[in-house]
Amino acid sequence: MTDDVQTLVDAVALGSIYALMAVGIGLVFGVLRLVNFAYGQLIMAGAYALALTNDQPVLLSIALCFAVVLALSLALELAAFRPLRRASPTTMLVATFAISYLLQSIALVKFGAIGKIVVVVPKLSEPVTIGGVHIRWITIMTIIVAVLVFAALMVLLTKTTIGLHMRAASIDPATARLLGVRANAVITAAVLVSGVIAAIVAVILPMAVPERLLVGPDFALRETIIVLVGVVVGGIDRLLSATLGGFTMGVAVGLLSGYLPSSGAWPFTSSVYLDSAVFMLVIIVLLIRPEGLFVRGRHAALERV
Amino acid sequence: MTDRRGSLELIGPVLALALAGIVGSTGFVDPALENEFKGALVSVAIVVALYVFVGNSGVVSFGHVSFVAVGAFAAGVMTVPVALKPTITPGLFAFLGEHSVGNLASLALAAVLGGLFALVVGIPLMRLSGLAAGIATFAVLGVTYNILNNWEKIGPGPLTLTTIPETTGLLQATIGAIAVVAVAFAYQRSRYGRKLRASREDPAAARAAGIDIHRERLWAFALSGALSGLAGGLLVHLAGTLQARDVYLDLTFLTLAMLVVGGVGSLWGAVVGALAVSALDSFLLRAESGEVGFVDDLLGKPLWGGSRLVGVALFMAVVLVFLPQGLTRGREFHLPRLGRRRAVAQESSA
Amino acid sequence: MLEVSGLEVRYGTVPAVRDLDLSVGRGEIVGLIGPNGAGKSTTLHAIMGAVRPSAGDIRLAGSSIRGRAPEQVVRAGVALVPEGRRIFTELTVEENLRLGLAGRRSKDGSAEALERVYELFPVVHESRSRHAGLLSGGQQQQLAIGRALVGEPDVLLLDEPSLGLAPTVVDTVFGALLAIRAQGVTILLVEQRAQRTVALADRTYVMSNGELRMTLGPGDAGDSRRMVEAYFGSS
Numbered sequence: 001m002t003d004d005v006q007t008l009v010d011a012v013a014l015g016s017i018y019a020l021m022a023v024g025i026g027l028v029f030g031v032l033r034l035v036n037f038a039y040g041q042l043i044m045a046g047a048y049a050l051a052l053t054n055d056q057p058v059l060l061s062i063a064l065c066f067a068v069v070l071a072l073s074l075a076l077e078l079a080a081f082r083p084l085r086r087a088s089p090t091t092m093l094v095a096t097f098a099i100s101y102l103l104q105s106i107a108l109v110k111f112g113a114i115g116k117i118v119v120v121v122p123k124l125s126e127p128v129t130i131g132g133v134h135i136r137w138i139t140i141m142t143i144i145v146a147v148l149v150f151a152a153l154m155v156l157l158t159k160t161t162i163g164l165h166m167r168a169a170s171i172d173p174a175t176a177r178l179l180g181v182r183a184n185a186v187i188t189a190a191v192l193v194s195g196v197i198a199a200i201v202a203v204i205l206p207m208a209v210p211e212r213l214l215v216g217p218d219f220a221l222r223e224t225i226i227v228l229v230g231v232v233v234g235g236i237d238r239l240l241s242a243t244l245g246g247f248t249m250g251v252a253v254g255l256l257s258g259y260l261p262s263s264g265a266w267p268f269t270s271s272v273y274l275d276s277a278v279f280m281l282v283i284i285v286l287l288i289r290p291e292g293l294f295v296r297g298r299h300a301a302l303e304r305v
Numbered sequence: 306m307t308d309r310r311g312s313l314e315l316i317g318p319v320l321a322l323a324l325a326g327i328v329g330s331t332g333f334v335d336p337a338l339e340n341e342f343k344g345a346l347v348s349v350a351i352v353v354a355l356y357v358f359v360g361n362s363g364v365v366s367f368g369h370v371s372f373v374a375v376g377a378f379a380a381g382v383m384t385v386p387v388a389l390k391p392t393i394t395p396g397l398f399a400f401l402g403e404h405s406v407g408n409l410a411s412l413a414l415a416a417v418l419g420g421l422f423a424l425v426v427g428i429p430l431m432r433l434s435g436l437a438a439g440i441a442t443f444a445v446l447g448v449t450y451n452i453l454n455n456w457e458k459i460g461p462g463p464l465t466l467t468t469i470p471e472t473t474g475l476l477q478a479t480i481g482a483i484a485v486v487a488v489a490f491a492y493q494r495s496r497y498g499r500k501l502r503a504s505r506e507d508p509a510a511a512r513a514a515g516i517d518i519h520r521e522r523l524w525a526f527a528l529s530g531a532l533s534g535l536a537g538g539l540l541v542h543l544a545g546t547l548q549a550r551d552v553y554l555d556l557t558f559l560t561l562a563m564l565v566v567g568g569v570g571s572l573w574g575a576v577v578g579a580l581a582v583s584a585l586d587s588f589l590l591r592a593e594s595g596e597v598g599f600v601d602d603l604l605g606k607p608l609w610g611g612s613r614l615v616g617v618a619l620f621m622a623v624v625l626v627f628l629p630q631g632l633t634r635g636r637e638f639h640l641p642r643l644g645r646r647r648a649v650a651q652e653s654s655a
Numbered sequence: 656m657l658e659v660s661g662l663e664v665r666y667g668t669v670p671a672v673r674d675l676d677l678s679v680g681r682g683e684i685v686g687l688i689g690p691n692g693a694g695k696s697t698t699l700h701a702i703m704g705a706v707r708p709s710a711g712d713i714r715l716a717g718s719s720i721r722g723r724a725p726e727q728v729v730r731a732g733v734a735l736v737p738e739g740r741r742i743f744t745e746l747t748v749e750e751n752l753r754l755g756l757a758g759r760r761s762k763d764g765s766a767e768a769l770e771r772v773y774e775l776f777p778v779v780h781e782s783r784s785r786h787a788g789l790l791s792g793g794q795q796q797q798l799a800i801g802r803a804l805v806g807e808p809d810v811l812l813l814d815e816p817s818l819g820l821a822p823t824v825v826d827t828v829f830g831a832l833l834a835i836r837a838q839g840v841t842i843l844l845v846e847q848r849a850q851r852t853v854a855l856a857d858r859t860y861v862m863s864n865g866e867l868r869m870t871l872g873p874g875d876a877g878d879s880r881r882m883v884e885a886y887f888g889s890s
Contacts, residue, residue, distance in 0.1 A: 035436065079626075080622070080626050083626050083627060084626055084629070087629040088629070089435075089436065090365045090439070091565065091625065091629045093365070093436075093439065094365075094561055094562065094565050094625060095622065095625040095626055095629075097558050097561065097562065098558070098562050098618060098621045098622040098625050099622050100558075101555075101558050101562075101618045101621075101622075102615065102618035102619055102621075102622050104618075105611070105614035105615045105617075105618045106615055108611070108614060109610070109611025109612075109614060109615055110611075221554075225443075225447070228440070229440055229443070229444060229447075232436060232437065232440040233440075236436070265457075265458065266456075266458075267452050267455075267456055272451075272455045273451060273452070273455060275447055275448075275450075275451040276447070276448045276451040276452055278447075279444035279445070279447035279448045279451070280444070280448060282440070282441070282444045283429075283430070283441050283444045283445070283448075286433060286437050286440065286441045286444075287429050287430075287432070287433070287441075290432075290433055290437040291437075
């Protein structure tokens with residue numbers, strides 16, 4: 001019983017991280033119709049910033065992480081996304097693939113293939129016992145941070161002018177521009193907010209997921225792939241459905257890895273085949289509902305993409 | 306007229322590949338470069354195989370390396386000498402562990418398995434298009450990698466498969482690449498290929514004209530899978546060793562980018578893209594090790610380590626961002642003067 | 656106020672608008688009518704900068720606005736009520752109106768501009784916190800006009816505002832246009848309802864096949880022979 005609760009809480013925390021990434025990817029997709037495969041490399045850059053400043057005060061280290069991720073986000077927008085505005089979605093996706101690969105190569109050349117340890121706040125990795133259930137502080141923190149980020153995002157989107165413009169631009173960019181909404185301002189804002197979220201994930205991920213304690217060139221790559229899949233399965237056209245897709249994916253991965261045995265002779269009998277199970281699930285969902293699981297009856301957007 | 310002129314389009318790719326083969330084999334170049342020529346030719350085979358589906362259908366597939374992987378693993382596992390199998394891959398199913406085949410048979414097996422796998426996967430998947438198709442094919446890649454990387458009854462699992470005969474010589478690589486190009490060309494000229502290309506330009510009109518898009522896509526996908534499998538066989542016999550991660554994300558990215566760099570819309574683009582990126586890759590590799598004279602003279606030292614990785618990635622990113630239609634802009638190869646004269650002749654006769 | 660000269664727009668190689676000259680004086684209501692595919696909407700989109708003209712010039716109060724992006728044209732003082740209204744149905748009525756504020760040259764006076772629109776269209780005021788998708792066609796049209804007006808444009812372009820509306824609702828919309836003109840806004844009205852447009856406007860241009868065919872005055876509205884001629888082109 002207590003084991004079950006522990007597994008569930010861990011799964012929800014993983015879901016929260018994936019949901020954060022899904023929102024970051026979904027925000028940019030909304031205004032740019034661009035699936036940013038390089039999102040994981042933004043997180044990687046942030047994690048490197050943390051790892052290289054392990055000996056600095058933690059706040060300085062985190063500030064640096066944010067600065068690096070935001071600068072990189074802005075650079076991507078100016079150097080790559082902007083010239084690609086009129087390209088087909090496929091070209092854009094392949095181009096972000098290329099950018100992801102470029103950033104990985106740079107990291108590999110600069111820092112080598114061997115991971116660097118990321119130390120943020122070691123205390124957060126210690127467990128706390130609540131009613132016989134051992135939960136690490138970072139697990140609780142992750143869920144709280146995610147909830148706060150979503151609340152802030154809601155306020156931004158519904159209460160501010162730039163948020164209103166972002167929503168309008170993702171629903172109907174042509175009409176929004178005809179009303180005077182500045183496309184570049186809205187896109188830059190979305191890219192920056194998405195960058196802030198990437199930086200937050202960069203801080204959380206090394207503490208929350210034990211396999212991500214080390215940052216290497218392919219840091220957060222697996223997460224990005226699974227989240228991208230989750231976002232499309234949920235329905236990339238809507239921020240909420242994309243987020244739910246990411247969250248569901250995280251919870252599913254968390255639960256399956258908690259319950260499956262760690263070895264087995266045949267496929268799908270152990271947790272090493274977890275990715276297969278997830279991807280099979282995705283294929284089935286896409287076949288049944290190509291427009292996404294959490295979107296109600298809108299084919300058009302995905303078809304166009 | 307059109308057909309004769311059309312078949313001229315095949316000259317460019319075939320000559321380019323034959324030239325690569327000949328140059329690679331003669332003493333004109335450093336014999337050590339031979340491997341890089343072979344690698345470039347195998348890349349052409351993979352990229353053209355990918356093109357057969359993506360270029361003709363207009364649907365992007367991120368899963369093609371699955372078929373390369375299946376071909377590579379089939380050809381690899383089935384050519385490791387039987388005597389060594391108990392040591393290298395002790396977990397294999399008995400019938401896999403007790404038999405091995407020759408080089409050509411293993412290539413045929415790779416093509417058949419790649420094609421069959423694509424056919425089975427394609428039946429449900431070819432109903433999708435756009436982003437959904439992209440993600441679904443990517444999911445196929447994920448499953449394939451995950452299983453190949455773990456299941457020790459059909460391969461090395463997380464270990465490396467070694468002692469695979471290195472039978473892909475320059476001749477075999479050249480013939481293999483030309484064969485893949487020829488099949489791709491024949492397909493795109495065929496009734497099936499034309500129907501599929503029509504559906505790429507205007508799906509609604511194609512449907513109205515009675516074209517079964519799902520079926521046409523499926524044929525292209527299966528053919529493309531078979532060619533990918535064959536290319537995988539060539540690849541594994543070139544390298545001599547194989548790990549699941551050799552045929553996963555990096556190769557997917559590299560081959561897709563080669564295709565887009567050359568130009569997705571044409572066979573010529575697939576060939577040019579694969580050769581251009583391979584050439585740049587080899588050049589930077591040599592420059593890094595101080596073997597390119599003028600770079601040494603220019604910098605006063607060899608190119609710094611890692612330039613190759615970053616340079617290739619940067620080149621691809623730049624082409625993708627600033628030349629989204631690729632180096633060939635989706636056009637087929639044509640002999641400029643001849644082509645113009647014919648066009649003029651056609652116009653005056655009309 | 657607004658002058659279009661020698662305008663040509665091509666879609667691929669097909670010209671949609673050819674050598675078009677038209678001018679709208681300050682405070683005028685000018686109509687632009689013609690059959691489907693005549694190039695009326697294309698002309699409005701060219702003025703807004705949403706499509707790029709291949710030749711000709713567009714001048715606003717004497718200075719050229721050709722080649723500017725839509726968001727810049729809006730800031731220069733031109734607003735469009737697009738065909739089919741293009742209301743954001745998932746946003747509330749008030750949010751739709753606030754989107755119109757994006758094109759304002761100055762943030763001062765936004766509240767007053769909103770107030771004036773609410774006065775002009777009381778029904779928009781009543782439903783301001785509802786989702787715009789819940790409004791009727793006529794209400795949505797009023798919202799679309801109001802959304803263009805909160806930017807306080809000098810020139811208002813309307814693309815078939817009466818499309819799909821019941822006759823009584825059309826009265827409301829056309830009546831509103833007079834009230835808007837009275838506030839000093841110059842209006843270019845693209846319409847299918849030829850007779851009503853000719854009667855309302857100070858001048859009405861007739862387009863077909865991308866070209867200007869003739870110009871009608873308010874007196875022509877009662878002349879059915881002229882109207883038929885305008886559409887079917889018998890000379």
